[in-house]
Every structure is written in C-alpha cells, then in structure tokens.
Amino acid sequence: GTEIYTTMFISQDTQGYAVNKKFSVDWYWGEFSFAYVGVGEFFIWEQVPTDQIIEYGTAFDYDVNASATSGIDQYWVNDTINFQIDGNGIITNATFLSIGEYWLEIGVNDTFGSNITTSIKITVNDTTPPTWDQVPTDQIIEHGIVFSYDVNASDFSGVDQFWVNDTINFQIDDNGIIINATSLSGGSYWLEIKVYDPYGNNISTTIKITVQLFPFKVELSHPGDIIYFEGDIENEILWQITCSNISNPHYYIYKNDSLIRDGSWQLGDSILVNVIMWV
Structure with a gap:
C-alpha cells in the first residue's frame, strides 16, 4: 500500500x-x-x-x-x-x-x-492593624491638674487618625497627645483610645483615668477683738490664710449672719477690711 x-x-x-x-x-x-x-x-x-x-x-x-x-x-x-x-x-x-x-x-x-x-x-x-509602640496604661492625676498623656502607634501604611470615645472630657490630637477638654471632677473616667491606618484597620484599648481629691486644709488667723470708738480710723481686721490641696479659693465675710463681702483670692494673699465701713 x-x-x-x-x-x-x-x-x-x-x-x-x-x-x-x-x-x-x-x-x-x-x-x-x-x-x-x-x-x-x-x-x-x-x-x-x-x-x-x-x-x-x-x-x-x-x-x-x-x-x-x-x-x-x-x-x-x-x-x-x-x-x-x-x-x-x-x-x-x-x-x-x-x-x-x-x-x-x-x-x-x-x-x-x-x-x-x-x-x-x-x-x-493592607488588612493589618496598627500596633502600639507602648501599650497605654491607667493614669492617676490630682484634682485641678491638667491631664496630658501621649500615646503612640505604628503602621506599615502610616497612622491616619487617633480617636477617643469621650470627647466631652478629653481630646486627642494627630500626634496622639490626650488632654482634658474640660475641668475634670474627682472620680474615675474610662477612656477608649483607637488608632486607624489609611485603610480603616484599627487597634483599640481602654484605660482608666483617676482624678484624686485630696483632703484640703485651710488655716485662718483669728484677729483679736476690737473696741471701736466713734471717730477712730484705721480700725482694720486682717486675716492671714494658708491652705493646701485647694483650687479656685473663695472667701465670704459675714456680720451678724449677713453676708457683707465675698470674693476670690490667690494663695498666700491676706484679706483686709476696714471696720468703719460696717458700723
């Protein structure tokens, strides 16, 4: 074939x-x-x-x-x-x-x-959340002291935003610095802190901020009794005041249970009144 x-x-x-x-x-x-x-x-x-x-x-x-x-x-x-x-x-x-x-x-x-x-x-x-450089910890401050706390985080894509849940009492800036947004009363504040990267990944933690109220102490000098003769001048009463652990001090002066004078004063100042004004 x-x-x-x-x-x-x-x-x-x-x-x-x-x-x-x-x-x-x-x-x-x-x-x-x-x-x-x-x-x-x-x-x-x-x-x-x-x-x-x-x-x-x-x-x-x-x-x-x-x-x-x-x-x-x-x-x-x-x-x-x-x-x-x-x-x-x-x-x-x-x-x-x-x-x-x-x-x-x-x-x-x-x-x-x-x-x-x-x-x-x-x-x-990018699905990886940021990481804390140092994990935030609980904080304690004294009443009347400004709160300031720095938190830091890192992310391969960069940190986009810091965030706190309590914006009435606290605020946080782009560098992670937390400060009080108002005068803090004594007590405990639970604050949630978050850090976001540009793709929405976040890490969060919650800390307790304790504002301590220490017992305050006020010592007031007691002037001696004054015998006032009509026509006399320079009959003055001087109060020396010392105190500790107190903020925004205010004084009140009464005569026979009636308020005749009040005001604020700075620590270390004295209060001087002229008796002739109240006779």
Missing part, C-alpha cells in the same frame, strides 16, 4: 495541553488504517496557576510548574518591572509592591518551541 505521513498539532486545549502527534496513513486493501508511529508530546500545567492575595509589605513568592515530554525550556512573565520568575517557575516580586491589583501573564516554553500561558491577578491588600 501507499504510506502517507502527516503531522497534527494542537497548540492548547481547554485543559492547558499542547499536543504534537505524528500519524501515518496506510492504504491497505482499499481501507484506511491509522497507526500512531510518532512520539506524542504532552505539555500541561501540573497545577493551573490561580489568583493570589498577599499582605502589603510582605514578599511575594509563588511556585508554578509545568510538564512537557520534551522538557521545559523556559518560564517567563510579561511584567518584568514588578515580577521575576526563575528556571524552576518560582515567581517573586522584583520591586516593592504597592497596594493594588496586578495582572500577570505567565508562560512556559518547551524545547520544541511550543508554549502554554495563563494570566492571574495578584492583589496586594
């Missing part, structure tokens, strides 16, 4: 195969018979590459593998600015990857010049 040789080439099927097969067509007694006489080359991904997600700031490392009867000649990627691939199919980032999506075409060539390719999406996300 007559032998006719032909070659059939399928570049890539739906499963990622590239197949080369050589057949002979043999004319024999008026019928065709097909005999496989050549070497068939199977070219396939061992695991079809899939989309990848990595955390911002971490190194990208992804292993792809293909098999070919003739042997693998070369792996390659189309984006060589951001990625690189070695002879074993290991893909790594070639530069620092910013947050976003990267479409990457991956190809493999065999020694016969055939190739298979696929494209994957690599997503770089």
